[in-house]
Amino acid sequence: MNYQKSHTLILNNIARFIDLTELEKQKYLSLLTEITVKKKAFLMQAGEITKYEYFITKGCLKVYTLDEDGAPHISMFAIEDYWTGDMASFMSKDPTNYFIKATEDSELLGISRANYELLFQEIPKFERFYRMLYQRSLISYIRRSNHGISLSAEQRYIEFKKKYPKIVNRITQKDLAGYIGITPEFMSKIITKVNRKQNS
Amino acid sequence: MNYQKSHTLILNNIARFIDLTELEKQKYLSLLTEITVKKKAFLMQAGEITKYEYFITKGCLKVYTLDEDGAPHISMFAIEDYWTGDMASFMSKDPTNYFIKATEDSELLGISRANYELLFQEIPKFERFYRMLYQRSLISYIRRSNHGISLSAEQRYIEFKKKYPKIVNRITQKDLAGYIGITPEFMSKIITKVNRKQNS
DNA sequence: ATAAACTCTTAAACTAGTTCATTTTTTTTC
DNA sequence: GAAAAAAAATGAACTAGTTTAAGAGTTTAT
Numbered sequence: 001m002n003y004q005k006s007h008t009l010i011l012n013n014i015a016r017f018i019d020l021t022e023l024e025k026q027k028y029l030s031l032l033t034e035i036t037v038k039k040k041a042f043l044m045q046a047g048e049i050t051k052y053e054y055f056i057t058k059g060c061l062k063v064y065t066l067d068e069d070g071a072p073h074i075s076m077f078a079i080e081d082y083w084t085g086d087m088a089s090f091m092s093k094d095p096t097n098y099f100i101k102a103t104e105d106s107e108l109l110g111i112s113r114a115n116y117e118l119l120f121q122e123i124p125k126f127e128r129f130y131r132m133l134y135q136r137s138l139i140s141y142i143r144r145s146n147h148g149i150s151l152s153a154e155q156r157y158i159e160f161k162k163k164y165p166k167i168v169n170r171i172t173q174k175d176l177a178g179y180i181g182i183t184p185e186f187m188s189k190i191i192t193k194v195n196r197k198q199n200s
Numbered sequence: 201m202n203y204q205k206s207h208t209l210i211l212n213n214i215a216r217f218i219d220l221t222e223l224e225k226q227k228y229l230s231l232l233t234e235i236t237v238k239k240k241a242f243l244m245q246a247g248e249i250t251k252y253e254y255f256i257t258k259g260c261l262k263v264y265t266l267d268e269d270g271a272p273h274i275s276m277f278a279i280e281d282y283w284t285g286d287m288a289s290f291m292s293k294d295p296t297n298y299f300i301k302a303t304e305d306s307e308l309l310g311i312s313r314a315n316y317e318l319l320f321q322e323i324p325k326f327e328r329f330y331r332m333l334y335q336r337s338l339i340s341y342i343r344r345s346n347h348g349i350s351l352s353a354e355q356r357y358i359e360f361k362k363k364y365p366k367i368v369n370r371i372t373q374k375d376l377a378g379y380i381g382i383t384p385e386f387m388s389k390i391i392t393k394v395n396r397k398q399n400s
Numbered sequence: 401a402t403a404a405a406c407t408c409t410t411a412a413a414c415t416a417g418t419t420c421a422t423t424t425t426t427t428t429t430c
Numbered sequence: 431g432a433a434a435a436a437a438a439a440t441g442a443a444c445t446a447g448t449t450t451a452a453g454a455g456t457t458t459a460t
Contacts, residue, residue: 065346073350075342088339120328127327128320134334139288141341142275146265148348149381150273153417174437181349186417188439353447374407386447388409407456414449419442426437 001025006034006057010109013055013081017132018125027122031115037061037102044100050089052110056082059106060170064178065097074178077103077167083133090116103171153182154190201225206234206257210309213255213281217332218325227322231315237261237302244300250289252310256282259306260370264378265297274378277303277367283333290316303371353382354390 001022003011007029014020020028033052037043043061044050056078063084064074075098078084089096090113111119119126147156157180161168168176177187201222203211207229214220220228233252237243243261244250256278263284264274275298278284289296290313311319319326347356357380361368368376377387 065350067350073346075346087335087342091335091339124324124327127324127331131327131331131334134331134338135287135291138334138338138341139291141338141345142287145341145345145348146273146275148345149379150265150267172437179349182416183418184438185419185440188437189417192439372407382446383448384408385410385449388407389447392409401460403459405456405458407454409454410452412450414447416445416447418445420444421442422440424437424439426435428435429433430431 003029006107006109009057009081010055014129018129020123020125024123024125028119028126031119032109032111035108035110037106037108039102039105042099042101043106043108044086044096044098046097046099047095049093050086050096052112053083053085053087053090053116054078054108054110056080056084057107057109059102059104059108060167061100061102061106062171062175062178063098063100066099072178073181074175077164077171077175077179079167079170083137103175148181153180153186154194156180157187157190157194203229206307206309209257209281210255214329218329220323220325224323224325228319228326231319232309232311235308235310237306237308239302239305242299242301243306243308244286244296244298246297246299247295249293250286250296252312253283253285253287253290253316254278254308254310256280256284257307257309259302259304259308260367261300261302261306262371262375262378263298263300266299272378273381274375277364277371277375277379279367279370283337303375348381353380353386354394356380357387357390357394 003025010032011020011025011029014028032055035043035052035054037059043054046066058080061078061084062074063076063078063086064072066072076084084100086096086098086100088094089098093113147159151159157176160176160180173187173191174184177184180187182190203225210232211220211225211229214228235243235252235254237259243254246266258280260277260279261284262274263276263278263286264272266272276284278300284300286296286298286300288294289298293313347359351359357376360376360380373387373391374384377384380387382390
């Protein structure tokens with residue numbers, strides 16, 4: 001069967017961990033909602049109750065909170081083939097603390113809370129898929145939370161470039177600073193310094 | 201049916217997310233290995249290949265890495281009713297970077313890689329259990345990784361006391377410093393300062 | 401019960417990262 | 431394609447957290 005590009009992408013993502021029959025694939029796709037967000041528009045804002053978990057099929061988004069001083073702290077960047085959302089709010093139905101804003105025109109597939117529950121009833125194999133997806137995410141967040149407290153800002157920047165070479169060129173230095181956990185001014189100094197080292 | 205204390209503890213932990221029949225409970229328990237670790241002994245050391253994922257039934261352990269300078273960075277403290285291990289090494293079969301050391305005489309239940317796989321074949325419901333367990337862990341690690349980069353050491357200490365009141369009195373100040381990501385000297389200053397504030 | 405080995409406290413000098421202010425460069429908008 | 435807005439660079443003064451050192455208080459092992 002021939003699927004549209006975004007559907008092929010999400011089915012391939014799922015095929016990393018579980019095999020679906022044609023029927024299951026179609027059932028699964030029927031549970032998803034297509035969403036588009038223009039650059040600079042919000043997919044989610046603090047105070048809202050999170051309705052969906054998202055898979056990005058095109059574009060780039062940043063997920064962040066604002067602290068009491070209004071300074072942004074970026075939790076992740078999400079590009080094609082990434083999953084994002086606010087799982088805490090999605091599960092608890094409490095209002096989210098996060099903003100998700102498109103940094104490029106973006107296209108997503110969303111699964112609602114009701115369909116997420118339904119999915120496990122209809123195709124129990126998805127328990128395994130999410131078990132493995134969460135397991136992988138967990139491994140990378142454990143690493144990140146350790147790096148956040150044990151590495152210098154410069155080392156975190158070098159790690160980021162190594163781990164996300166595709167993302168580093170699509171985001172502003174300012175947003176990268178918000179992810180690394182430093183000011184844009186200090187980010188600028190680090191980049192100058194690291195590039196000087198590499199070119200010498 | 202009447203179970204020994206450690207078995208009741210782990211079965212209750214699992215019952216938060218899935219219901220098991222008596223037969224399934226017994227099957228599950230048969231896949232576990234009992235382990236005891238004396239205070240100051242290692243459950244795991246960097247370079248080893250991780251054989252088990254662990255559930256603590258008694259005691260307290262610290263999970264940490266050593267950086268190039270030999271300074272410890274504590275990833276988590278695990279007490280009764282907590283799960284621990286190095287999932288990255290457990291899954292990939294690569295050598296671990298972690299040390300796990302008992303800070304009190306401890307008792308654990310371990311599941312081996314082979315039995316973990318077997319578990320999903322024999323009792324597929326466990327996919328759901330681990331999906332939900334990892335989902336919850338993920339939520340708390342996402343929060344921690346954000347706090348690591350966006351909160352001051354003093355705020356992280358206050359958060360830790362609030363979130364883990366049972367743990368804070370069982371560990372040394374030095375180990376807490378290793379978790380918060382600061383030196384023991386600065387930890388001492390923060391504690392003096394925070395207690396002074398509270399008593400005034 | 402005592403020595404040895406840690407852990408905690410305090411303080412002075414230091415460094416990584418912040419803040420604030422200004423200028424230059426790049427991107428967005430009409 | 432010019433004007434406006436946002437991002438990036440640079441520098442000086444500042445603050446949170448480190449380092450080193452030394453002494454006091456606790457825990458551990460015999």
